[in-house]
Amino acid sequence: MKITLRQLEIFAAIAHGENVSRAAEALAMSQSAASSALVELERQFDCPLFDRIGKSLRLNSTGRGLLPQAHDLLARAANIEGYLAGGILGPLAVGATLTIGNYLATLVAAEYLRRHPASKIGLHVANTERIVEQVVGSELDIGLIEGEANHPDLLLEPWLDDALVVFCAPHHALATAGMADDATLIEQQWIVRERGSGTRALFDRVIARSLPALRIQLELEHTEAIKRAVESGLGVGCLSRLSLREAFRRGSLIEIKTPQFDLNRRFYFARHRQRQISPAAQTFLALCREATGTARGTDTLQLPFIS
Structure with a gap:
């Protein structure tokens, strides 16, 4: 065999950094x-694999086709090493959108390491657009995303049902109304997620499209920042019910019913279509299903091993 695993490892490192020096380091x-x-x-x-542009190396079409296969082969080699070393799962790179990362994935990752202490896992949290890019680019083994994404190299598996909720502070005028019609919502100042997030995509598709005169006062990248801004009375927000459960329970935020809008959505497992799923990824996904009750065919958030 002409090709070696070391060559593929170096190729993948150069592809990610688009620079030989960074890869070597x-x-x-x-x-x-x-x-x-x-x-x-x-x-x-x-067979050239890169286009040379100044000091940068950009994958050409052949290199882009090779990268997921190289990652797949390197992951299998890592799994063999782990097996020979005593059944240790290979390294795992997981990406999660902000809602899932902040309220689910970190807890699942902690349980994964508790059960497999010798294993290595990296968890990257970003918006949906970025996670999809990294899964397609083979930088991540699996992604946990909000809403659907379209890419020919992306394989999606439904995971958990979710819904967006409109909410306000307890002292807000809408807190005691319980429900708000379109005319009332148009008058509000809105604090929402940034473009590129799954939450914002659904908000724009359902609420903003129905209310073109909507006034967006703030766009923020983090759910906690939005919750704090709404608590302080700056306006109303729209986030995942998952991210608002504790705030609703404490009474620091109040749900505003909007039955005129269908804000239901799903969380998905995303992975590269050309890459074989590794034992480590299979173990992590099984733990995700266990955590949320979906392993038993339900869509309710049960979190059996999370206090």
Whole structure:
């Protein structure tokens, strides 16, 4: 066999950093050795994998096709090493959108490490758009996202039902109304998530499209920041019910009923269509289902191992 795992490892590192020096540093090797390995890989098959643009290396179409296969093979090799070392699961890179990451994925990751203390897991939290990019780019093994995403290389599996909720502070004028019609909602100042998030996409598709005169006062990237701004009386918000459960229970925020809008959605597991799912990823996904009760065919949030 001409190709080696080390060559693929160096290729993948260069692809992610788009720079030989950064890849060499990440792999604890010299820049010249990393550069030579890449040149040799391309020479062996007479097949360039990158476009050279100044000091940057950008994957060409061949390189983009190779990257998920390289990650798949490297992950399998890591799993073999773990098996030979005593059944240790291979390293796992998980991405989660902000709502899922802040209120579910961190707890699942903690339980994963409790059950498999010798394993390694990396959890990256960002908005839906970024997580999808990283799954498609093979930077992540699996993604936990809000709402659907369309990409030919993306494989989605339904996980958990969710819904967005409109809410306000206890001292807000709408707190005692219980329900708000369109005319009332148009008059409000809104504090919402940034564009690119699954929450904002559903908000725009359902509420903003129905109320074109809607006044958006603030766009924030973090759910907790939105909750604090609404608590202080700056306006009304719209977030996942999952992120608001504790605030509703404490009474620090109040739900505003909006039956005129269908704000239901789903959380999904996302992975690259061309990559085989690893034992580590399978174990993590099973833990996600266990945490939320979906392993038993329900869609209610039960969190059996989370206090």
